[in-house]
Amino acid sequence: MSATNNFLSLCIFAITFWNSTAESGLVANYSKSSLFTVPKHLPTQTTVLDLSSNSISKLESSDFRSLPNLQVLILTHNSITEIDLGIFQHNDVLEHLDVSHNTLRSVSGFPTKSLKHVDLAYNDFSAMPLFTEFTKTTKLNYFGISARKLSSVEALVHLQVDTLFLGLEDLDGYKAGRLLVFNAKTVRIVLPQNVNIRILLDLRFNGTESLELSKIPLEQMEDLGTFLRRLDEKSTLLNLTIIDTKLSWKDLIDVFKAVGKSSINHLTVSYPTITEFNDGAFKNADPALKSVTVQYILSDTTRFDQNIVFLTFSNLNIDSLTVSDADILYIYCPETPSRFKYLSYKNNTLTDNMLQGCKNLTMLRTLILQKNRLEDLTKVSLMTTSMTSLKSMDVSQNRLYYKDSEIKCNWGEHIIKLNLSSNKLTDSVFRCLPNNIQMLDLQSNQISAVPKEIIELTALKELNLASNRLNAFPGCGNFKNLQALNVENNFVLDQFSEFFQTCQNIRRLKAGRNPFGCHCELRQLINLQKEESVALVGWPDIYMCEYPSDLRGTLLKNVRISELQCNVALLITVVLAVLLFVIAVVAFLCIRFDVPWYFKMLCRWSQVKHRIWKKKSEEIPESIQYHAFVSYSEHDANWVKTELIPNLEKEEGSLRICQHERNFIPGKSIMENIIDCIEKSYKSIFVLSPNFVQSEWCHYELYFAHHKLFSENADGLILILLESIPAYIIPARYYKLKALMAKRTYLEWPEDKRKHPFFWTNLRAALQIKLPNPEEMKEL
Ligand SMILES: *[C@@H]1O[C@H](CO)[C@@H](O)[C@H](O)[C@H]1NC(C)=O
Numbered sequence: 001m002s003a004t005n006n007f008l009s010l011c012i013f014a015i016t017f018w019n020s021t022a023e024s025g026l027v028a029n030y031s032k033s034s035l036f037t038v039p040k041h042l043p044t045q046t047t048v049l050d051l052s053s054n055s056i057s058k059l060e061s062s063d064f065r066s067l068p069n070l071q072v073l074i075l076t077h078n079s080i081t082e083i084d085l086g087i088f089q090h091n092d093v094l095e096h097l098d099v100s101h102n103t104l105r106s107v108s109g110f111p112t113k114s115l116k117h118v119d120l121a122y123n124d125f126s127a128m129p130l131f132t133e134f135t136k137t138t139k140l141n142y143f144g145i146s147a148r149k150l151s152s153v154e155a156l157v158h159l160q161v162d163t164l165f166l167g168l169e170d171l172d173g174y175k176a177g178r179l180l181v182f183n184a185k186t187v188r189i190v191l192p193q194n195v196n197i198r199i200l201l202d203l204r205f206n207g208t209e210s211l212e213l214s215k216i217p218l219e220q221m222e223d224l225g226t227f228l229r230r231l232d233e234k235s236t237l238l239n240l241t242i243i244d245t246k247l248s249w250k251d252l253i254d255v256f257k258a259v260g261k262s263s264i265n266h267l268t269v270s271y272p273t274i275t276e277f278n279d280g281a282f283k284n285a286d287p288a289l290k291s292v293t294v295q296y297i298l299s300d301t302t303r304f305d306q307n308i309v310f311l312t313f314s315n316l317n318i319d320s321l322t323v324s325d326a327d328i329l330y331i332y333c334p335e336t337p338s339r340f341k342y343l344s345y346k347n348n349t350l351t352d353n354m355l356q357g358c359k360n361l362t363m364l365r366t367l368i369l370q371k372n373r374l375e376d377l378t379k380v381s382l383m384t385t386s387m388t389s390l391k392s393m394d395v396s397q398n399r400l401y402y403k404d405s406e407i408k409c410n411w412g413e414h415i416i417k418l419n420l421s422s423n424k425l426t427d428s429v430f431r432c433l434p435n436n437i438q439m440l441d442l443q444s445n446q447i448s449a450v451p452k453e454i455i456e457l458t459a460l461k462e463l464n465l466a467s468n469r470l471n472a473f474p475g476c477g478n479f480k481n482l483q484a485l486n487v488e489n490n491f492v493l494d495q496f497s498e499f500f501q502t503c504q505n506i507r508r509l510k511a512g513r514n515p516f517g518c519h520c521e522l523r524q525l526i527n528l529q530k531e532e533s534v535a536l537v538g539w540p541d542i543y544m545c546e547y548p549s550d551l552r553g554t555l556l557k558n559v560r561i562s563e564l565q566c567n568v569a570l571l572i573t574v575v576l577a578v579l580l581f582v583i584a585v586v587a588f589l590c591i592r593f594d595v596p597w598y599f600k601m602l603c604r605w606s607q608v609k610h611r612i613w614k615k616k617s618e619e620i621p622e623s624i625q626y627h628a629f630v631s632y633s634e635h636d637a638n639w640v641k642t643e644l645i646p647n648l649e650k651e652e653g654s655l656r657i658c659q660h661e662r663n664f665i666p667g668k669s670i671m672e673n674i675i676d677c678i679e680k681s682y683k684s685i686f687v688l689s690p691n692f693v694q695s696e697w698c699h700y701e702l703y704f705a706h707h708k709l710f711s712e713n714a715d716g717l718i719l720i721l722l723e724s725i726p727a728y729i730i731p732a733r734y735y736k737l738k739a740l741m742a743k744r745t746y747l748e749w750p751e752d753k754r755k756h757p758f759f760w761t762n763l764r765a766a767l768q769i770k771l772p773n774p775e776e777m778k779e780l
């Protein structure tokens with residue numbers, strides 16, 4: 001058997017939903033889980049354990065030992081027959097113990113000191129259990145008990161408790177005449193349903209302020225009257241609540257009358273069932289009575305005399321009246337100037353034809369007509385015209401609309417708070433509002449925009465437009481002093497401009513649950529959250545993107561819209577800055593590494609390559625034996641021998657150079673040798689320097705004059721500028737040299753060593769050509 005139970009508990013353990021909240025700890029809810037015993041292996045951090053509506057019959061001493069954090073234990077609606085409070089000795093923080101609706105016959109052991117709320121009502125105690133244990137503990141907030149016998153009711157007297165609940169429906173065997181004295185601040189009694197048991201006359205209170213009497217038998221209405229008449233000035237009772245009681249209209253009027261003369265200030269009648277209308281309307285309640293609340297009026301008779309009810313309530317001479325949830329159709333204007341300061345007719349069936357032009361409600365400050373059948377807002381405004389003290393009105397949850405018409409709205413001039421939520425109002429409602437309104441609730445209507453041409457509402461501080469049809473945040477042009485705005489749950493994508501331009505005084509903004517388009521415009525909203533002067537309520541959880549679709553559902557908090565993307569001026573500035581920077585870097589690199597020089601060399605090289613490629617087809621004359629002839633001044637001989645020749649001839653099968661000294665043919669003059677060299681060479685290289693110009697060039701200038709070959713086709717010439725030559729050094733008669741220098745067709749010898757490889761490559765490219773083999777030549 002126990003094994004089965006354990007198995008069952010484990011199963012339930014596995015399927016039970018565990019609620020965990022950061023502060024309140026763990027809630028383990030096993031309500032209606034068909035348990036026969038308390039489940040084992042509950043998490044030790046459990047703070048709330050609900051075992052209600054099961055079939056648990058016995059509690060073991062080990063059941064709750066492992067739950068040191070248990071604060072609330074609910075065992076209501078089980079079949080527990082006995083309880084030893086000692087089993088909670090390890091539950092040092094247990095405050096709330098509900099064992100109501102079981103079959104307890106006895107309670108033993110000592111309650112723990114931490115207990116504040118103990119409910120033992122609706123069990124099978126044959127006699128009231130002894131409460132001595134409880135009287136010794138610290139003061140309880142709540143104690144609930146019910147019994148069929150009141151043998152030891154005296155114990156209740158000493159019970160230190162704020163609220164005492166006594167369920168006495170099933171009481172029998174009670175002898176009237178013994179006094180039932182209560183010390184609790186609030187006493188709630190369900191009266192015996194046996195009409196012969198009359199306890200009302202035996203009730204005495206010591207320090208009790210609030211009394212709740214449920215299910216008073218119709219037959220004991222006289223006793224109630226007697227009981228109420230006894231509550232004179234010496235009584236401390238201030239509040240009386242009568243619940244779920246059948247009574248005739250006359251009985252109710254008698255209660256009003258008796259209560260008016262008693263110490264009671266506040267009377268509440270909940271769920272009264274009116275059995276018959278056997279009296280007329282009642283007018284002058286005693287002014288000592290401050291407030292009357294009547295709710296959930298039911299009727300037993302087919303003749304529910306609404307007229308008597310309307311007249312009675314309208315003319316009650318008290319400060320505060322609530323008649324709610326009662327199907328009341330109409331309110332009359334009081335027949336004499338009324339004392340009403342507070343009137344609530346919540347959840348009835350009132351229409352807008354009532355109270356028109358009523359001048360006898362001049363003291364009224366608060367009027368609540370929530371959840372009725374009001375329709376025309378103009379008529380509602382006219383209701384209030386003469387209510388010169390009216391400050392707050394709630395007409396939410398009606399069917400209100402407003403149509404511009406000939407009859408103008410005319411609100412009571414002191415209305416500062418108006419609740420128009422959950423109606424059918426559209427944009428036009430802004431033309432029918434009290435001038436001095438400070439707090440306006442228009443949520444859940446059909447407003448799509450705040451019209452421009454309305455009167456200024458300079459006093460308006462709080463405006464609620466949640467759950468309407470707005471597609472833009474409203475501006476504050478007409479509400480200069482608006483401090484709190486709620487536009488949650490509308491259709492606003494990205495239209496905020498008017499709001500941000502005109503709403504400087506806003507301190508609280510609620511704008512979540514709109515289908516935001518996450519574009520540039522939205523940055524204003526996102527940035528607002530960083531501003532300390534404005535509280536963005538609900539940020540960040542309910543602020544999400546709807547568009548573009550790839551951002552749908554993303555929290556605004558996580559969206560990055562860069563300043564650059566949205567600011568054209570900034571974008572241009574940045575692009576220009578980047579451009580300038582690039583130019584600067586390029587310029588720097590050019591200067592630092594002489595890029596133009598490399599570029600020039602590259603061009604030269606490609607030109608040469610191109611030319612050679614074109615030349616290919618041309619026949620190289622057989623007389624050509626050398627790639628180049630080199631001419632230079634003695635002064636530059638060192639460079640030619642250590643740099644030029646080695647570099648050109650260095651590779652295997654490389655260039656052949658004709659040097660007039662090296663390839664000297666005896667028997668010929670120097671000039672003849674030179675000319676011989678030139679004619680056997682594919683190109684002629686001249687190493688130019690001031691020395692060369694002064695000592696060597698004269699030979700060639702003359703030679704060029706006679707050999708058309710060179711003058712027409714400068715292609716055969718390669719000038720290397722070893723040192724720069726100032727123009728004045730070149731004598732005027734050197735036409736050819738001047739012409740060549742002017743064309744800048746020379747190669748400059750770079751000083752920078754890193755450039756030397758480029759120089760050589762270029763030079764070699766200019767000379768590279770396949771010559772007929774000299775050996776073959778010899779054979780020929
Ligand atoms: C446990 O769940 C029931 C519904 O099954 C609910 O009525 C009850 O309030 C819950 N108890 C607690 C402590 O939340």
Ligand SMILES: *[C@@H]1O[C@H](CO)[C@@H](O)[C@H](O)[C@H]1NC(C)=O
Nearest residue numbers: 157158181182183205206207
């Ligand atoms: C009334 O209450 C006071 C303390 O609140 C107590 O001293 C006194 O004994 C009580 N009287 C009766 C009759 O219980």
Ligand SMILES: *[C@@H]1O[C@H](CO)[C@@H](O)[C@H](O)[C@H]1NC(C)=O
Nearest residue numbers: 185186209210238239266291
């Ligand atoms: C009495 O009733 C009034 C109005 O309903 C309420 O404000 C007040 O708290 C009640 N006092 C007690 C002691 O219940």
Ligand SMILES: *[C@@H]1O[C@H](CO)[C@@H](O)[C@H](O)[C@H]1NC(C)=O
Nearest residue numbers: 296324325326327346347348
């Ligand atoms: C409104 O009153 C009716 C009785 O007239 C009641 O049945 C209903 O529950 C009430 N509604 C609310 C929301 O209290």
Ligand SMILES: *[C@@H]1O[C@H](CO)[C@@H](O)[C@H](O)[C@H]1NC(C)=O
Nearest residue numbers: 333334335336337358359360
């Ligand atoms: C308001 O009170 C005055 C003075 O008692 C009375 O003459 C008038 O008829 C009342 N108004 C209404 C609409 O009952």
Ligand SMILES: *[C@@H]1O[C@H](CO)[C@@H](O)[C@H](O)[C@H]1NC(C)=O
Nearest residue numbers: 370394396397419421422441
């Ligand atoms: C207006 O009434 C609704 C209920 O109809 C309520 O939820 C809301 O809080 C009220 N607004 C104000 C500002 O009191």
